[in-house]
Amino acid sequence: MTEYALLIHPSANRVYAESAVELAAAELAVFSDLAFGGRLTDIGTTVIGGLPYVCFTGDELTDRDLSTLANLSARYAFFAREGDLLRPVAAAGRDRFDSDLITIPKYAGKTNEQFTKLLLNVTALATTGSAGAGRSGAVADPLGPDSPPLRVLDPMCGRGTTLNQAMMYGWHAAGVEIDGKDFEVYANFIRTWLKHKRLKHSAEIAQVRRNRTQLGRRLAITLAASKEDHKAGRTLDLTMVHADTRRGRDFFRAGSFDAIVTDAPYGVQHGTRGQADRLTRDPLGLLAEALPVWVALLRPGGALGISWNTLVAARDDLAALLVKAGLKVADGPGYAGFAHRVDQAIVRDLIVARRP
Numbered sequence: 001m002t003e004y005a006l007l008i009h010p011s012a013n014r015v016y017a018e019s020a021v022e023l024a025a026a027e028l029a030v031f032s033d034l035a036f037g038g039r040l041t042d043i044g045t046t047v048i049g050g051l052p053y054v055c056f057t058g059d060e061l062t063d064r065d066l067s068t069l070a071n072l073s074a075r076y077a078f079f080a081r082e083g084d085l086l087r088p089v090a091a092a093g094r095d096r097f098d099s100d101l102i103t104i105p106k107y108a109g110k111t112n113e114q115f116t117k118l119l120l121n122v123t124a125l126a127t128t129g130s131a132g133a134g135r136s137g138a139v140a141d142p143l144g145p146d147s148p149p150l151r152v153l154d155p156m157c158g159r160g161t162t163l164n165q166a167m168m169y170g171w172h173a174a175g176v177e178i179d180g181k182d183f184e185v186y187a188n189f190i191r192t193w194l195k196h197k198r199l200k201h202s203a204e205i206a207q208v209r210r211n212r213t214q215l216g217r218r219l220a221i222t223l224a225a226s227k228e229d230h231k232a233g234r235t236l237d238l239t240m241v242h243a244d245t246r247r248g249r250d251f252f253r254a255g256s257f258d259a260i261v262t263d264a265p266y267g268v269q270h271g272t273r274g275q276a277d278r279l280t281r282d283p284l285g286l287l288a289e290a291l292p293v294w295v296a297l298l299r300p301g302g303a304l305g306i307s308w309n310t311l312v313a314a315r316d317d318l319a320a321l322l323v324k325a326g327l328k329v330a331d332g333p334g335y336a337g338f339a340h341r342v343d344q345a346i347v348r349d350l351i352v353a354r355r356p
């Protein structure tokens with residue numbers, strides 16, 4: 001048995017105030033349960049040399065195990081504990097692109113990127129029976145270095161924080177956003193970024209019509225992460241639709257996503273956000289209408305993860321909506337440990353549910 005210590009990223013303290021280590025420990029608990037069959041034990045928090053760490057025990061972790069763990073959203077560095085000393089343990093996660101894909105976009109109303117990664121991780125881990133199924137009764141670890149790409153939808157995607165993180169993992173990403181400005185800003189950003197990085201891609205924006213009725217605009221990009229991927233035909237699809245999420249079935253086929261991940265409107269007036277937020281003073285009402293559509297888009301065994309403001313909607317009420325929509329709420333280790341304060345008007349939490 002080896003004891004490990006995870007040093008969390010300094011920025012996590014800024015994002016989560018006092019809750020950073022507890023959130024990292026909760027995320028690790030989800031990883032242990034769903035990607036490691038409970039092999040990571042004694043998960044806790046500790047202070048070493050004045051800095052907070054998440055500590056855990058594992059039987060000699062393989063390079064592959066460490067690559068999976070390297071995707072933990074708050075990871076800064078791993079160490080094996082040897083007496084009083086910390087031995088650095090090198091590990092690289094799934095990241096396929098330069099980190100500025102995630103860090104360049106900055107705007108009011110952006111969901112923090114580290115939190116977005118956390119939400120994506122704990123939703124992806126809850127999926128079962130994916131293309132590369134392997135573990136007993138569950139999925140092959142979708143965060144493993146060589147696991148096949150998931151298809152991820154953010155049905156209220158803003159300016160694409162989730163899409164960029166999914167793409168960073170080498171996954172197919174799609175988004176729906178009601179705000180036309182957000183659609184345009186994202187379309188401009190991603191096309192400029194792809195050109196700047198000289199990544200092979202094709203991109204087009206088109207009106208989607210049915211029976212001469214305009215349904216919305218769609219940005220459709222096909223890209224390759226490297227020249228080798230391009231040659232081998234390994235491409236990723238990146239799609240964003242400008243439309244109301246309740247019309248999602250107009251744009252995507254039933255059962256076509258492994259994971260649906262979204263940061264719901266907070267139901268508070270963000271000075272700089274426009275009409276959409278005024279329209280969503282009642283996030284629970286919107287979710288009640290949107291959930292049946294989203295569930296139809298999810299394949300059986302797929303998972304849905306939503307973050308929301310608990311000051312405007314109670315966890316039990318949201319859980320009841322998910323159950324009513326035919327989902328099973330994930331209640332394994334870690335999932336109850338993600339509530340944290342964002343500011344005086346927002347105490348954020350997340351909930352994950354699976355389509356049986």
Ligand SMILES: C[S@@+](CC[C@H](N)C(=O)[O-])C[C@H]1O[C@@H](n2cnc3c(N)ncnc32)[C@H](O)[C@@H]1O
Pocket residue numbers: 109110111112155156157158159160161162176177178179182243244245246263264265266276277280286
């Ligand atoms: C909390 S923000 C998500 C921000 C996003 N994660 C980002 O980082 O850019 C919620 C988003 O939901 C969008 N929204 C609200 N109602 C919607 C609807 N009916 N259909 C689609 N999007 C909607 C808002 O415009 C807003 O961009």
